[in-house]
Amino acid sequence: MEAENKTSLIYARDVTKTFIMGDNELQALKGVSLSIDAGEFVALTGFSGSGKSTLIHLLGCLDIPTTGHYAIDGIDVSSASRDELARVRNQKIGFVFQKFHLLPDLDACNNVALPMLYAGVSEDKARIHATKLLSDVGLENRTDHFPYQLSGGEQQRVAIARSLANNPSIILADEPTGNLDMATGDVIMNIFADLNKNKGCTIILVTHEPSIAAKTKRIIELIDGKIVKDFKAGNS
Amino acid sequence: MNSSLIIKSALRSLNNHKIRAILTTLGVIIGVVSIICVMSIGEGAKYKINKEIEKLGTNFIIVLSSPQRKLNTRGLGALATLTKADVSAIKRECSFIDKISPGIQINGKVIYERSNWRTVIGASNEHYQDIREFKMLDGKFFSAEDVRASSKVAVLGYVLAKELFGTESPLGKKIRIRNRPFVIIGVLDELGKRPDGTDQDDVVMIPITTMVKRIRKGVEHYGAILISAKNPSVIQEASAEIRSILRQSRKLSDNQEDDFTVFSQKDIANASNAAAAVLNLLLFIVASISLIVGGIGIMNIMLVTVTERTREIGIRMAIGATTSNILSQFLLESVTLCLTGGLVGVLLGITGAKLISIFLGWPIFISIKSIVVSMLSTVLIGVFFGYYPAYQASQLKPVEALIEK
Numbered sequence: 288m289e290a291e292n293k294t295s296l297i298y299a300r301d302v303t304k305t306f307i308m309g310d311n312e313l314q315a316l317k318g319v320s321l322s323i324d325a326g327e328f329v330a331l332t333g334f335s336g337s338g339k340s341t342l343i344h345l346l347g348c349l350d351i352p353t354t355g356h357y358a359i360d361g362i363d364v365s366s367a368s369r370d371e372l373a374r375v376r377n378q379k380i381g382f383v384f385q386k387f388h389l390l391p392d393l394d395a396c397n398n399v400a401l402p403m404l405y406a407g408v409s410e411d412k413a414r415i416h417a418t419k420l421l422s423d424v425g426l427e428n429r430t431d432h433f434p435y436q437l438s439g440g441e442q443q444r445v446a447i448a449r450s451l452a453n454n455p456s457i458i459l460a461d462e463p464t465g466n467l468d469m470a471t472g473d474v475i476m477n478i479f480a481d482l483n484k485n486k487g488c489t490i491i492l493v494t495h496e497p498s499i500a501a502k503t504k505r506i507i508e509l510i511d512g513k514i515v516k517d518f519k520a521g522n523s
Numbered sequence: 524m525n526s527s528l529i530i531k532s533a534l535r536s537l538n539n540h541k542i543r544a545i546l547t548t549l550g551v552i553i554g555v556v557s558i559i560c561v562m563s564i565g566e567g568a569k570y571k572i573n574k575e576i577e578k579l580g581t582n583f584i585i586v587l588s589s590p591q592r593k594l595n596t597r598g599l600g601a602l603a604t605l606t607k608a609d610v611s612a613i614k615r616e617c618s619f620i621d622k623i624s625p626g627i628q629i630n631g632k633v634i635y636e637r638s639n640w641r642t643v644i645g646a647s648n649e650h651y652q653d654i655r656e657f658k659m660l661d662g663k664f665f666s667a668e669d670v671r672a673s674s675k676v677a678v679l680g681y682v683l684a685k686e687l688f689g690t691e692s693p694l695g696k697k698i699r700i701r702n703r704p705f706v707i708i709g710v711l712d713e714l715g716k717r718p719d720g721t722d723q724d725d726v727v728m729i730p731i732t733t734m735v736k737r738i739r740k741g742v743e744h745y746g747a748i749l750i751s752a753k754n755p756s757v758i759q760e761a762s763a764e765i766r767s768i769l770r771q772s773r774k775l776s777d778n779q780e781d782d783f784t785v786f787s788q789k790d791i792a793n794a795s796n797a798a799a800a801v802l803n804l805l806l807f808i809v810a811s812i813s814l815i816v817g818g819i820g821i822m823n824i825m826l827v828t829v830t831e832r833t834r835e836i837g838i839r840m841a842i843g844a845t846t847s848n849i850l851s852q853f854l855l856e857s858v859t860l861c862l863t864g865g866l867v868g869v870l871l872g873i874t875g876a877k878l879i880s881i882f883l884g885w886p887i888f889i890s891i892k893s894i895v896v897s898m899l900s901t902v903l904i905g906v907f908f909g910y911y912p913a914y915q916a917s918q919l920k921p922v923e924a925l926i927e928k
Contacts, residue, residue, distance in 0.1 A: 347841070350922045376842065382842065405848060
């Protein structure tokens, strides 16, 4: 393991996360240490309940660890405030979700532009860049379509375009093919592979499907809140 | 994130839930409509009251025989205690007065042939017409000669003339007042109702001497003294001087209260306006309460909206919305909702006020003030009642909001 490298893009050390449900304490992560460098393409695998969703939420700065340290791009966010976390999410992280999570009241272009607007980019500039990002994922003819007018694969491509909006350090994809058929899932995976190979994007994706994990360069497997395997996949 | 974008998205979300938006803003709309109507009617009432008071004569002073604190219980001149000596003292000593007339007012029946009518019988001298600036519709007011001779002549108010004579001319006709015959020599022009609803045209005027000798059996006590000042600018000085003259002539010691009241037209105007202002304030409070109830409706629906849109809030947070982004988004939505209601309310309020003015025949002034006040209060209501739901939204935890079913 290379967890000691503090210059890594992602650096987590002894991270735990405990949830309190009524009288019960549930420790979802039991001391996770890992580091991921820029340009890596990582699959986070494990059965349901293994803690992989909790880990991706922490890595995505949607939550903070109960104990341990976590830094992204050199910024320690273990005890950051809500708004500091919001800024890191906006600038450093692009999310792609299983259920796409586009805003239903906004068309494709505005969905992609939204992270830029939160970053303070002017509306015009944001829309121009959003249009370019949409054409990069092959949706140049869908910019004014609303989510309900798009297929699942198209919605996920809009979500990928959105995740790239502020040129983030890392893309976190949580079961991005989970709601798609095989063929469409392959299209999405090819986009990720292309982004990693040709644009140098760092990508972490959560999946429980070995066939999807096999398309990445490194596989980290969690069982019961601990990393049990961390190895290079055939693609590297 | 600029606010025009948030307003656009707020309008879009209102547009997506039209029925809900209408129902939600209904409370605000009703509140604004009532504020505008109430304020317009209030302004109209003020105008009408002032018009009516101007009809009393612009430089008119009245001395009543009751002390001020008993005015409300006794009415005008119920206990006649003013005397000839008081009148002479004012006439002799007051430098600001032009004309003066004693006055007695009683209720009684006026009979013409087979019709009879209960009315107010007023008595004064020949100056009364000038003091009150009355116009004659027909004939003339009684003269100094009529007063000196205690003539049995009468001048009818407009309404009384209509009631007794219809379209016939009353001039020269004989009527009976308290069973004594009087000849009608004039009819007063229409004055209209007082703000308190009493009809100033339902009256018959006779010479004061006739009243004293033939009806009051020689008792020469007046309920009122009516005075015109030399010009409207000396009214206050005249009132003050009359008061001190009367205190002397009535031999009141320094520690005794006035046993009479001096009113100028201005005092009456002020009193009436003060009464109207209290009424307006009460109406305004009632209207404001409906606006507040409307605001509670807004808060209610905004809370529902926040619950419904938890997923959306989670997504926005995931892509970088800060606490204040979310707070201002929902606050602006609530303000937009209220302002939209306010605008609709202003339009309906103006229409409503116009309708009221048509139905009541009451003058209406739609003041810019009422529009500004109601629009400002809708913004305040939007902020006040929108803040709690917006705060709730901004404090959601991103993870929990995202995985919310």
